[in-house]
Amino acid sequence: MPKIADDRRAKIEIWARESRVHAFPVIAELPRFGVKRFTSYAELNAWKRELLLGLARQGGARWIVTVHGASEHANPRLQ
Numbered sequence: 001m002p003k004i005a006d007d008r009r010a011k012i013e014i015w016a017r018e019s020r021v022h023a024f025p026v027i028a029e030l031p032r033f034g035v036k037r038f039t040s041y042a043e044l045n046a047w048k049r050e051l052l053l054g055l056a057r058q059g060g061a062r063w064i065v066t067v068h069g070a071s072e073h074a075n076p077r078l079q
Contacts, residue, residue, distance in 0.1 A: 023065040030061070 031054065038044040055061055 025063045025065045028062045028064045029058075031055075 031051065033051075036047065038047065
């Protein structure tokens with residue numbers, strides 16, 4: 001008898017029974033930026049480096065989880 005983990009139909013049945021939507025954490029106060037086009041990977045990497053340095057200057061990122069429209073911290077110690 002195959003394990004449930006190996007049975008595709010059993011997985012789908014489990015997912016259908018467990019219909020709860022899990023919240024996905026997002027970064028609060030992430031700087032907004034529009035569509036970017038880069039001429040090289042070096043230019044892309046320089047832009048990412050500046051973005052990460054900016055986040056570091058702010059003291060890092062704060063992760064939040066949105067549950068039923070209300071915002072909650074992903075880590076209760078951060079409250």
